[in-house]
Amino acid sequence: MQLERFASSPIGDLRPISGTDGRNGRTYEHCAYVAHPLSTEPVLSGQTWRAVTSASRALAQLDQASRQVPNPRILRRPTLTREAQSTSALEGTFAPIDEVLAADESDPAGYSAELIEVINYIRAADDAFDFVAEQRVITTSLIETAHKQLVDGTESETRDAGRVRRCQVAIGSPDGTIESSRFVPMPPGPDLEASVRDLVTWMNDSTAARDPLVAAAMSHYQFETLHPFNDGNGRIGRLLIVLQLMVDGLLQEPLLSVSPWFETRRSEYQDELANVSISGEWDSWVQFFSAAVEASAIDTANRVNLMLDAQRDYSQRLQDSGYRGGLARDIVEILVESPIVRVPNLARRFGKSPQGVDQAVQRLVKVGVLKGPYGTYRKVYIAQEVHRAITSRSS
Structure with missing residues (x-):
């Protein structure tokens, strides 16, 4: 880490560290950056507040889009699914989105390590969303549980899974050494554990006079700067963005997907976070964060509308065909969440015989709701309009 860049930071200090790097056995003497606890909302420029207002308006429109269905x-x-695939790609884990959409979480045998990591994220996020929707609070235990779920069954599952790290880490080292790293977060120990607790308390402070979007930007910076886990900090940190927006009432349903926007701007994302530590100036980061939220909210709302339009069209096609089978209607109802389907999976889901499900699927193929069969064994069917709404590149 270029210590001179961080030496004059007004919102953090450099702390000497030394030890033996467990990755390569080298001894080191360097410094880590220790962020001060978050305090009051910073003074921001008019340009920044305009960006915050635009992002908040886009979030409100996304929230309204989610209320179109019972x-x-x-x-x-x-x-x-889209967020899981992209947030994992930001951390170097690449699984094709079609594999994620088609995955049967109840039967992961034979899945690649990359796909397992993405499925783990979906499970962890789903459980966290349910908890926050009910409790309206973020807890340290919630974050640790999400981390444990995230690394379950992967190479990152160590004795520190689901707990604040107990070793020094470094980020972005071209040669594997701490000294050459782009950033060295604070050392492990009681201070790091206390800093995580302080951040969680700050995130839940409903009495503070602050804008919720600015608070989310500040919290995300703080979490990524603390880097409390051995692995998975980026994925957990971006999950916390949505959780905090839920706690603060900007989102009722956790539909926001921010990682695709960050993924296409990875270097700028990393630089903006680092520049807060270096300068203590929040304007540029809050503007960048607000742009991410606004663009992501607009993009997600557009995709939601396309998916709902497709579902209405599917229902109308089935009705116009004169088909009265209830199973085909049930399948249409789940195509928004599962646009890639297989007969055996549908049979398990609905508790019906494969023969009965196959008949319903063939009816949906005949009326143009499903396309297929595809795949090596000709068992895959796709609701193409929904699939396109989920997987198409952002405009």
């Missing part, structure tokens, strides 16, 4: 939870899975 059960908005069906919209959670497609947006969460």
Whole structure:
């Protein structure tokens, strides 16, 4: 880490560290950056506040889009799938989104390590969303549980899974040494554990006079700067953005997917976070964060509308065909959350015979709701309009 860049930070200090790097056995003497606890909302420019206002307006429109259906939870899975695939890609884990959409979480045998990590994220996020929707609070235990779920069954599952790290870490080292790293977060120990607790308390402070979007930007910076886990900090940190927006009432249903926007701007994202530590100036980061939220909220709302339009079209096609089978209608209802389907999976889901499900699927193929069969064994069917709404590149 270029210590001279961080030496004059007004919102953190450099702390000497030394030890033996467990990755390569080298001894080191360097410094880590220790962020001060978050305090009051910073003074921001008019340009920044305009960006915050635009982002908040886009979030309100996304929240309104989620209220178009009696059960908005069906919209959670497609947006969460897209977020899971992209947030993992930001951390170097790449799984094709079609594999994620088609995955049967109840039967992960034979899945790649990359796909397992992405599925783990979906499970962890789903449980966290349910907890916050009910409790309206973020807890240290919630964050640790999400981390444990995230690394379950992966190479990152160590004795520190689901707990604040007990070793020094470094970020972005070209040669594997701490000295050459882009950033060295604070050392492990009681101070790091206390800093995580302080952040969680700050995030839940409903009495503070602050804008919720600015608070989310500040919290995300703080979490990534603390880097409390051995691995998965980026994914957990971006999950916390949505959780905090839920706690503060900006989102009722957790449909926001911010990682695709950050993924296409990875270097700028990393630089903006580092520049807060270096300068103590928040304007540029809050503007960048607000742009991410605004663009992501607009993009997600557009995708939600396209998925709901497709579902209405599917229902109308089935009705116009004169088909009266209830199973085909049930399948149409779940295509928004599962646009890639297989007969055996549908049979398990609905508790029906494969023969009965196959008949319903063939009816949906005949009326143009499903396309297929595809795949090596000709068992995969796709609701193409929903699939396109989820997987198309952002405009």
